[in-house]
Amino acid sequence: MERVLPLLLLVALVAAACGSDDEPADDGPVVVVTTTVLGDIVSNIVGDRATVEVLLPVGADPHEFRASAQQVALMESSDLVVANGLGLEQGLDDILDSLRGDGQSVLRVGEQLSALRRIEGGPIDPHVWMDPLQIVEATAVIVAELDRILPGGGWGDRGDDYAADLVALDLEIMGLLDDLSAGRVLVTNHDSLGYFAARYQLEVVGVVVPGGSTLAEPSSSGLADLVAIIRQTGVSAIFAETTEPMALVESVAAEVDVSVVELFIGSVGGPGSGAETYIEMLRTDATLIAAGLA
Secondary structure (H helix, E strand, C coil), rough: CCCCCHHHHHHHHHHHHCCCCCCCCCCCCCCEEEHHHHHHHHHHHHHHCCCCECCCCCCCCCCCCCCCHHHHHHHHHHEEECCCCCCCCCHHHHHHHHHHHHHEEEEEHHHHCCCECCCCCCCEEECCCHHHHHHHHHHHHHHHHHHHHHHCHHHHHHHHHHHHHHHEEEHHHHHHHHCCCCCCCCEECCCCCHHHHCCCCEEEEEEEEEECCCCCCCCCHHHHHHHHHHHHHEEEECEECCCCCCCHHHHHHHHHHEEEEEEEECCCCCCCCCCCHHHHHHHHHHHHHHHHHH
């Protein structure tokens, strides 16, 4: 067994060197990004001045993702690895720590932001991208890191343009939610809308899966309390994520006779979803939330 594992790793590394879907172009800098959301954000900043490689496929849950040996090799050979951090990519944390220890440039963007939210009785909420103004700050963090390791790329100009688009998105979302004079309370699958709620004056009153990770297990007493909260507040929908199983959410919704609205949170959407980019994703989510609360 001691000789088999190194052999498997060698085969994977040779495959990465010989060509695959993850193989970056051999000219210019390469930035490896963990999530599809961050992939779109970084792509908007670097444009055609760098190759952006995204580890997670569209629709994958970042809380559960594990990197292949080929993807580890890709991170090792890149100019920069960009992750969300704050415990979002739990299956990658040890690898990212090891890469940084070996001298690789690893940027955990979320950990550099200033207005982080702590989940009640738990860790820092990792879902920072659900507030576009957090990503305005994140854009500046990414630009600064690119300037440090790849000076002269003109990253700041594109970063400024993208930040302006994010500010415009923020105003657009405010307009979409302005008419919700009442009923501004949310029940979610897990604690993923805290930043969105704080930014747009909504309140998350209950979650199906406790905490900021989808890997937690709800208790029967917790679910009973949630059912009571839904009945007391009169919410009309539970907001779930496209990356998560729906059985438990649908069971709770059926018990209290409310609808389930799927949002794009952990991943951008596929072709035709209306959420193919980060900006489109947040716009679509805001539209769905406004309709679900109306």
